[in-house]
Amino acid sequence: MALDRVPKKVGIVGYGRLGESLIVRGLSPGPFLEPQKPVEPGERGEDRYLFEAFPTSLPSPRHPDLVVEVAHPKIIQESGAEILRYANLLVGSPSALADQATERQLLEASHRWGHAVFVARGALWGAEDISRLDEAGGLQSLRVSMATHPDGFRLEGPLATMRSTGPRAVLYEGPVRALCPHAPRNSNTMAAAALAAPSLGFDRVIGVLVADFSLKNMHVVDVELSGPPGPTGRSFTVHTHRENPAEPGAVTGSATVTTFWRSLVGTARLLLGTSGPSPQAPGRA
Numbered sequence: 001m002a003l004d005r006v007p008k009k010v011g012i013v014g015y016g017r018l019g020e021s022l023i024v025r026g027l028s029p030g031p032f033l034e035p036q037k038p039v040e041p042g043e044r045g046e047d048r049y050l051f052e053a054f055p056t057s058l059p060s061p062r063h064p065d066l067v068v069e070v071a072h073p074k075i076i077q078e079s080g081a082e083i084l085r086y087a088n089l090l091v092g093s094p095s096a097l098a099d100q101a102t103e104r105q106l107l108e109a110s111h112r113w114g115h116a117v118f119v120a121r122g123a124l125w126g127a128e129d130i131s132r133l134d135e136a137g138g139l140q141s142l143r144v145s146m147a148t149h150p151d152g153f154r155l156e157g158p159l160a161t162m163r164s165t166g167p168r169a170v171l172y173e174g175p176v177r178a179l180c181p182h183a184p185r186n187s188n189t190m191a192a193a194a195l196a197a198p199s200l201g202f203d204r205v206i207g208v209l210v211a212d213f214s215l216k217n218m219h220v221v222d223v224e225l226s227g228p229p230g231p232t233g234r235s236f237t238v239h240t241h242r243e244n245p246a247e248p249g250a251v252t253g254s255a256t257v258t259t260f261w262r263s264l265v266g267t268a269r270l271l272l273g274t275s276g277p278s279p280q281a282p283g284r285a
Helices: 017-025 073-083 094-098 100-113 127-135 157-161 188-196 254-272
Strands: 008-013 033-035 066-069 088-091 117-119 141-148 168-175 206-212 218-229 235-245
Touching: 008 017, 017 254, 066 073, 066 254, 073 088, 073 094, 073 100, 088 094, 088 254, 094 100, 094 188, 100 117, 117 254, 127 188, 127 218, 141 188, 235 254
Parallel strands: 008 033, 008 066, 066 088, 088 117, 141 206
Antiparallel strands: 141 218, 168 206, 218 235
């Protein structure tokens, strides 16, 4: 077998709908992925985690080359730097990186141990285009709105006590950094946008969270961006509207499962140095 076809061993952290789907899709080893045998998750309600006492108690042959986090931002905040000591890391909860201390710890651990950090694009449409426009200096504003039925939210802090006063209500509108701690599982698309546009970042990308009682089986994501005024005084603008089918009350939409799998495969290809789906930006899958 050629060196660039050696499978990468993958460990999954998280056994919700997304984590389970990744395990099911990856049960048959392919040319790029060799999943680790999962253990039974502990009973922790919706926050069940698949975490095989990684990394210290695993026998050396079972150390994964890539750890995929699909559990909760606190896994990245509490254990991300330690995981990077042993493996590359694919972050499925980019809202964790709104915490500047966490971002700094991951960068330091990545440089120290020589392992890479990747960020899954999730439900963000047009991530590559946003990154390219940002790199070219053509991005002036970026706004990401996510609307769904209130049952699809997992809110914390002040947002958890808010109640809709009508069929549609804006729960939050402002910098993504301030939203992530209070909506850690509903702000990942916005966080991915902030990472795709580092010139704006978490403090200048605007996130909007909308409760809409009519969206019982749908997540709607709108991305609006603009560039600086051109010679005519008018600005370049783009508006994308994504309707992602979702089971009632689900945090993750149906299409997101597929895009995350493609992020996982794309990350494995990058680690192997083979051709395949390009990342949304350097270090992001």
